[in-house]
Amino acid sequence: MTLAPPTGTTSLASAEEARAVLPALVGSLPPGTVLTDPDLLESYRFDWSRDPGAGTPVAVVRPADAAEVQAAVRWAAEHRVAVVPRGAGSGLSGGSSAVDGGIVLSLERMRAVEVDVDCQVAVVEPGALNAEVKAAVAQHGLWYPPDPSSFEICSIGGNVATNAGGLCCVKYGVTTDYVLGLDVVLADGRLVTLGGKRIKDVAGLSLLKLFVGSEGTLGVVTRALLRLVPAQQACSTLVASFPTVDAAARAVVGIRRGLRPSMLELMDQASVNAVEDHRAMGLDRDAGALLVAQSDAPGTSRAAEVVAMEEACRAAGALEVFVTDDPAEGSLFVEARRAAFPAIGARGALMLEDVGVAVPRLPELLAAIARIAAEEGVEIPVVAHAGDGNTHPIIVFDEADPDSRARAAAAFEAVMAAAIALDGTITGEHGVGRTKKGALPDQLGDDVMSLNLAVKAALDPAGILNPGALW
Structure with missing residues (x-):
């Protein structure tokens, strides 16, 4: 069986084409949201993996809220411009490496954290750091267990994108075990809400879990509802x-x-x-x-x-x-x-x-x-x-x-x-990104790879979301 890339990934806008329509994006967003200074673009090209294949974006977009994310994605969908979602840039597999002719959609300004003590839930924007969430909930005697080594500098959006784990996961599990709900901007700009503060909910397919670990290839997370637990006991x-x-x-x-x-x-x-x-x-x-x-x-x-x-x-x-x-x-x-x-x-x-x-x-x-x-x-x-x-x-x-x-x-x-x-995996928590995608078919096999690509094609038929990551 021959596995094909998602539909549309070979016909995305070139850098010249994207720059030509960039004024429409700039005009649709508040001043200072779209950055084009070459030095700034250079600083958003790489994550911690320093992927040598990283491209140069035509712009970095730093939205302040979900509506601005929607505006950027709608523009990208209309003009077939690649969108690379980015959190804190601490990823280790090239998952947020920039692509030539695309935009980097940096969620660093979306940092709000609210704590619902009665529901034991944190409502978190994707740019909030893991450490910021831990500190906010600790004031209420609660704990958010997922604990990557980089917890002080990694973002919740990135944690959700890669289904991050960390030092405590042997007992307390990984990110997906704590995600009760997500707001996600789809490839056509629609904003959907999945899950909620409910502990139990089996209505419909488990689309919520589909987006956790999808590395920005299916949608852009703009809000996460995170399950909390009582503060950890003495160790x-x-x-x-x-x-x-x-x-x-x-x-x-x-x-x-x-x-x-x-x-x-x-x-x-x-x-x-x-x-x-x-x-x-x-x-x-x-x-x-x-x-x-x-x-x-x-x-x-x-x-x-x-x-x-x-x-x-x-x-x-x-x-x-x-x-x-x-x-x-x-x-x-x-x-x-x-x-x-x-x-x-x-x-x-x-x-x-x-x-x-x-x-x-x-x-x-x-x-x-x-x-x-x-x-x-x-x-x-x-x-x-x-x-x-x-x-x-x-x-x-x-x-x-x-x-x-x-x-x-x-x-x-x-x-x-x-x-x-050894019947193992090429990635336990960092994600496939761009550095490991060549080995993914060897682990999954043709049939499972085809299912993955079918889901990608259904949710992102033009292939604008994080092209080159995962497959």
């Missing part, structure tokens, strides 16, 4: 060092066999040393790997869970196990784990992976990554949301060296192939 933190990554992975399998900690993170030796080089935090540089785990179980159950995790670590060959009930002390280890991405980024250019497998196959996946690193002669530090099998192999290379780039690219493809071979 105990366990840090265990291991002689090898395999031993740490086997400990994860042992822990998850009967436990569900609130956090279970892995750092290999290369990532530990990158963090220590970047900012000394007292981590064990000699350890083959570290596990950082937390339990927020209530009452005496918390101590029992920590004891069980310690036993699993020692059974897998842990060199040392440290436990603390001090929140400040525990947060330092969590901070060290969060620091891995910027720390590794200081070592060179990066290609960022996001592959995952079922937890029992985690040792196999980590072994495959190490083998690929050796075969291609590249450094691949690994950090992982190990408790749910989601790993982040980070390929480091010399951007100025064509051979280094080629070996890194080969390793990037090989890591995804290894995950697929």
Whole structure:
């Protein structure tokens, strides 16, 4: 079977054609909403993946509300101009890379957060940062659990677009588990409301879930209704060092066999040393790997869970196990784990992976990554949301060296192939974007890819929404 791109993606407006009709867009929106300064356009071309295929937009549009989003999308639909929705630009898969001749629709100005305490729901605009939502709801004794490593700088719109997870997802789930409702501007400019503050609602098809994780290819989210939970209980933190990554992975399998900690993170030796080089935090540089785990179980159950995790670590060959009930002390280890991405980024250019497998196959996946690193002669530090099998192999290379780039690219493809071979996924939470779309058919197969493309064609027949992302 031959898979075709969505209808219309080959006949979008050129940069010259889009610029010619740009005055109509400028005139339909308040002054200062449409930006065309070349220096500003350059700053909106890339997300954190620094996708080398990123294009140059003809304009950046920064709407202040849903009506302005609608106006921009209607203009784009009329003139067949590509629209790339963008949140905070912290994505790691090229999902918000600009395209030549298109516009970047930046939602950064839409930042409102309202808290409905009685319904335990936050009503949030897409530009609000994850950290801003957490802070707003914490004032009411509530908690929004999805917790990406970049929570301080990533937006809710981006989290919804990629179905982001994070450090707490092993116990508390990912973004889709907390989205009760969405307002979405469709490719023709219509604004639809899906779901609501209701906890239970099975009327009609689950279109709400269709848009979560769709990476801006089906519509533009202008409002999200997020389910909240009571504030998290006090945590105990366990840090265990291991002689090898395999031993740490086997400990994860042992822990998850009967436990569900609130956090279970892995750092290999290369990532530990990158963090220590970047900012000394007292981590064990000699350890083959570290596990950082937390339990927020209530009452005496918390101590029992920590004891069980310690036993699993020692059974897998842990060199040392440290436990603390001090929140400040525990947060330092969590901070060290969060620091891995910027720390590794200081070592060179990066290609960022996001592959995952079922937890029992985690040792196999980590072994495959190490083998690929050796075969291609590249450094691949690994950090992982190990408790749910989601790993982040980070390929480091010399951007100025064509051979280094080629070996890194080969390793990037090989890591995804290894995950697929283990019945895993090419992305657990970062999204397919533009950097991983070549491997998507290998994971999904022809029939499922065809279903994906049929949905895209039904909702965006002209192919204006985020063309080049996902497929």
